[in-house]
Structure formats: structure tokens, C-alpha cells
Amino acid sequence: MTTRRIKIYFDGGCRPNPGTMETAVVVGGAARIDRDAGTGSSMDAEWLALIAALRLARERGIADFVLLGDAAAVVAQANGRVAARGDAARHLAAFRTLVGDGPMPRVRHIKRTQNLAGIALARAATMTKSRGGL
Template identity: 60%
Template sequence: MKIFFDGGLRPTGMEWAVVVGGQAHIERGLGAGDSMDAEWLALIAATRLAHVHGLVDALLMGDSAAVIGQASGRVRVPPAYRGHFRLWSDLPRPTGRFRLRHIRRTQNLAGIALEKPWVAQRMGSREE
């Protein structure tokens, strides 16, 4: 099952979106932070949703090469983001294969949902 995730930063604070099975889950106004914090929060949310939905063989896809590299162990996690990494590492995983993949921004349905609220609504957005 493909799961798209993306984090963003606006003047009103951080936000994330996760798209699972065509359903957009969006959280806005998450307070201060930077874009990497927002991307980590999106990955954490995607992992939680994959587990909650009981998905099997989850493929989490996002456009942040840095976060995906850090989470997969290919890139060193900077000290500022180690708390996010520890939290994500301790989360329960869905059953079966659990994979992370970097995709282009234009392929990321979660990023599209964050940029264009009407797309998220049409996809069945649920503001959580």
C-alpha cells in the first residue's frame, strides 16, 4: 500500500499531510519549527497511520531526500532532529515489508494536498 507524506512550513506554523488510499489527512498550525521538523512530523504521522489502518507491505513515499536518507540510515541524523528520529524509530510498524522511497515533488499527493486545499477536499481531506 502506497502512503504519501509531506511536511510544510507557513507563517502560521508547521503542517503535514498524509494520503492513504486516496484519503488525505492534514494537520495545520503545529507551531514553530523548520521545514525539516515538518517533514519529520509528516513521516511520523504516516508511520502511525500505516499502523492504525493495519496496512500490509507499506511503502511510504515523500519528497524530502534528507529525511528519508536519515530515517533509512544512509545519512547521519543531525543533532537537532535526533528526537524526531528516536520517536519515529520507536513507533510500531505495519505488518509485512515497510519501505521508504524518495519521489519527486510533483509525484507527491500529500504535497499537492498541502498546496491546493481543493485537491485535498476532492480527495476526501480530513482535517485532524
């Protein structure tokens, strides 16, 4: 019997760009959203979301997982297909430090419409606006 690889979705964004960053990670149907992840660019936010997804996998002791995000540039940099420069290089170093001596986790690009973390962020923003926030 084979076990299913756990899917962990990640997404980040900011408004305005650059501005206040937000991140979301979804695993097992539960979303973890950080609406104030500091100030930076949308690319910084995507990296912070990827790092948060890996941290969540470690916290939960999940060994067999795939990290799924819609930021093609971040996925390519995390997988070593594209060089990370500037702030991205710093984020990549933090990601690799978190990986440690173990194997690099699988990081895959998915369509925005498939990204449950992006959907969770959009819903959270809609709920905030409907309550009179932002």
C-alpha cells in the same frame, strides 16, 4: 496472487520557515491534513509528516506499505544512509520507537510533482486563501 504494496504519501512544510508547521498524509486517495502541527522548521514538519504516515499505517492495520516523500534528507536519515543530528535525531528516535521491534518500513524518495500529500497541502492552502484565510 500477490497483493499490492499500499503507497502512503507524506509531506510537511511551514510558513514562514521556521514557523507554523503543517503536515499531510495521503493513503487510498484520502488526505489527512494537520494545518497546525506546532512551530518548527520545514525539516521538522517533514519528519512529523513521516511519523504521522507511519502512525496512520499502524492505526489502519496496514502491513505491506511504502512511505513516499519528497524530502530527500529525511528519507536518507530514516533509512540510515545519512546521520541524523540535532532535532532530526530526536525525530528519528521517535520514528524508530514507533517502528518497535518490527522491520523498518520502506521509505522512498519521490519527485515533488509525484507527492500526493504535497499536492493536498498546496490545494488546502489555496482553498484557505480563496476563503479569505491566511
